[in-house]
Amino acid sequence: MSAPLRLVQVGLGGWGRDWTRIVRASADVEQSAFVDSNPEALALAAKGGADPRRCFPSLETALEAGPADAVLITTGVGGHAPVALAALEAGLPVLVEKPFAATLAQAQEVVRAAARRRLPLMVSQNYRFHPAPALAAQVVREERLGALGFVEVDFRRDNARPRPPATAHHALPDPLLMDMAIHHFDLMRFVLGRGPLRISCTAFNPPWSPFRDPAAAAAEIEFEGGVVVSYRGSWASSGPVTPWAGEWRMDAEGGEIRWTSRDEPTPDFVAVRQLGQDLERLALPELPHLDRAGALSEFAAAIREGRESASSGRENLPSLALAFAARLSAQERRPVELSELLSPQEDSA
Numbered sequence: 001m002s003a004p005l006r007l008v009q010v011g012l013g014g015w016g017r018d019w020t021r022i023v024r025a026s027a028d029v030e031q032s033a034f035v036d037s038n039p040e041a042l043a044l045a046a047k048g049g050a051d052p053r054r055c056f057p058s059l060e061t062a063l064e065a066g067p068a069d070a071v072l073i074t075t076g077v078g079g080h081a082p083v084a085l086a087a088l089e090a091g092l093p094v095l096v097e098k099p100f101a102a103t104l105a106q107a108q109e110v111v112r113a114a115a116r117r118r119l120p121l122m123v124s125q126n127y128r129f130h131p132a133p134a135l136a137a138q139v140v141r142e143e144r145l146g147a148l149g150f151v152e153v154d155f156r157r158d159n160a161r162p163r164p165p166a167t168a169h170h171a172l173p174d175p176l177l178m179d180m181a182i183h184h185f186d187l188m189r190f191v192l193g194r195g196p197l198r199i200s201c202t203a204f205n206p207p208w209s210p211f212r213d214p215a216a217a218a219a220e221i222e223f224e225g226g227v228v229v230s231y232r233g234s235w236a237s238s239g240p241v242t243p244w245a246g247e248w249r250m251d252a253e254g255g256e257i258r259w260t261s262r263d264e265p266t267p268d269f270v271a272v273r274q275l276g277q278d279l280e281r282l283a284l285p286e287l288p289h290l291d292r293a294g295a296l297s298e299f300a301a302a303i304r305e306g307r308e309s310a311s312s313g314r315e316n317l318p319s320l321a322l323a324f325a326a327r328l329s330a331q332e333r334r335p336v337e338l339s340e341l342l343s344p345q346e347d348s349a
Contacts, residue, residue, distance in 0.1 A: 005300055006032035008068045008092075010059055010083050011075030012041040015097070017048055019074045022292045024049070028300035029070070033062040059086055068092060070120075070303060072296075077178075081106035084121070088113045093120035095299045099182050100313060104324050104341055111313045121313035122299045125186045127245050128311060129294025131284035132261035132268035136248070137191045139257055139282075145272060146253030148192070151229040153184055155246035160209050160236035170211045177203060177217055177326045181233050184246055185221075185326070186311075186319035188231075191248075194224040196322050198337045203330035209236040219326055243267045262291065318342060 007029040009019065016036070023031050034050045035058060036042050042055045056062040059071070071087035073080055073096040081101040084094045094114070100123045101107035114121035127133065140148055159169060172179050189195065199221045203214035216234035223229065233246070245261035255274040260267055273279040289297040295311070302309035321341045329336040 004028060004030040005069040005303060006030060006067060007070050007072055008033040008035060008059065008062050008087075009072045009074060010035040010087075011073060011079065011097075012036040012038075012045040012050075013074075013076070016041075016074035017045055019072065019292065020045065020048065020050065022296060023072070026293065026296055026300075028297055032066060032068050035059050035062050059083060059090075063090055070095065070299070073097060077102050081110050084110045085113055088117055088119055088121070091117065091119070093122075093299070093303050094313075095122045095124060095296065096313075097124050098186075098316075099178060099320055099323060100316065101320070104317075104321055107313070107317060107320055111317060114313055120299070120302050120309055122295070122302065122309040123311050123313055123316040124292060124295040125183070125190075125311040125316065125319065126292045126295050127183045127187055127262055128190050129287065129289065129291055129298070130245070130261045130266070130268055131287055132259045132270050133187055133191055133245065134285055134287065135270045135282060136250075136257060136259045137193060139270065139272065140191060140250070141193055143252075145255040145257065145274065148225075148227050148250060148252050150251040151188070151192070151227065152249045153188070153229060153231045153233075153246045154242060155180070155184060155231075155233040155244075156237035156239045156242045157235055158237055158241070160206070160211070160215065166210075172211075172213070174203075174213050174327055175211055176215055176233050176235055177201070177330070178323055180235070181217065181231070181326065182319060182323040183244070184231065184233065185322040186316070187245060188221065188223070188229055189319055189322075192223055192227060192229075194227065195318055196325075196338050197222045197224060198335050199322065199325050199329050200335040201326040201329040202333075203327070206234070206236045211235060214330065217326065217330065219329070221322070266290075 034055045046052045070093045201219035203217040209215045215236045219231040221229040243260045243263040250257040259270040271279045271281045325336040
């Protein structure tokens, strides 16, 4: 297939409308239809450049109106699994925003549906598609500083005081663990190249937080091979703002690795310090597409090449499970084994 893939986008809220900008800029796909059950969302999309003749209230009506090659799902989390199942039932590959289901059981159902139909299912874990995590993963994989032992990750943003408290973001369920930290959990798996075994997490709201659910958390996560990650994140931090991927410091036998990623302008860097030496910045790889554009490009390439995509639904299950395990640990005030949520086969995905 050399022509652009005909893409149906389902979900045209604020984030979905921002996605249309990414799609329009891509040479790999073209927007064949726009779907939202809310007429006001469709009207806003049309005002932003969507062809009103290609705006539909449901995926079914969009597919009846014309052919399509794939579906992009940018609805709220509750719509991810139902729309994905409908798209797969129609024989179409799916690219879905994270977290790709409201429950782990729903996610597993979608993964099984894609496997039965042998259709690509990809989760847009867009933080993977940046130079720094790609290089950090390579440094770890090649053991340039020897075996890895301990990792510290810090994420700090202040969405408590600069804005009025009554925003949709402040009402999100588990805004840190499920909406934000899942990026960091996925990067842990991607960079470390190993699966999580157990997590102990405490989630809380600082006294000044306007968030309904806990906006901050601290967690200790054990990965295969004895690597331990200390994670600290907050949506209501008084400290210096970090880039969106957080600040990473990784202890290895022969030194340390420091890196961060994802912001505007890009702050990506990876630096290593061998024992007894100064910190040395490494040359970053050049990626043709970054962030969501990188995810979209990988999705299109996987369809054309008939292969499983990076960050496929199957591969993403442990990242999602880690977020749910963190929430369960915080709620029940106990360590949670990932095996409580995933079978050994799924846990090694």
